[in-house]
Amino acid sequence: VLLAFSHFRLEHDEAQGTFTLYVWEIQVDVKCQGQGFGRLLMAVLEQIAVQCVVCSVRSEREHVHVVVDKIALTVFRHNEAARGFYGKLGFGLDEDSPLEEEEEEEDYVILSKRLRRLRRTARRGSR
Numbered sequence: 001v002l003l004a005f006s007h008f009r010l011e012h013d014e015a016q017g018t019f020t021l022y023v024w025e026i027q028v029d030v031k032c033q034g035q036g037f038g039r040l041l042m043a044v045l046e047q048i049a050v051q052c053v054v055c056s057v058r059s060e061r062e063h064v065h066v067v068v069d070k071i072a073l074t075v076f077r078h079n080e081a082a083r084g085f086y087g088k089l090g091f092g093l094d095e096d097s098p099l100e101e102e103e104e105e106e107d108y109v110i111l112s113k114r115l116r117r118l119r120r121t122a123r124r125g126s127r
Contacts, residue, residue, distance in 0.1 A: 021049040
């Protein structure tokens with residue numbers, strides 16, 4: 001029996017040089033809502049983001065490690081229950097979200113939570 005699941009992916013903003021764990025979907029069976037499954041899933045996703053280090057090799061001599069610095073998700077503008085849930089978890093309106101005044105244009109908002117500052121380290125001579 002499937003009680004809850006989430007679908008997410010890592011997104012790279014090349015212009016900013018940052019990585020975001022974007023939660024595409026989170027669902028909890030209606031019979032299980034209010035029992036902590038959603039909070040648990042979000043805690044697991046946050047741990048994945050915190051522990052995920054994306055490594056890119058620029059040359060044989062230089063490795064650049066980029067840390068995921070935020071979690072983001074989209075929620076329907078009028079879904080007050082979901083917005084309240086994510087607010088309790090520390091999520092707020094993302095800088096890329098449509099503005100509240102643009103209500104007729106978009107029926108969603110983007111919420112995000114910063115995890116830590118982007119950290120880059122270079123190691124010379126390691127493979």
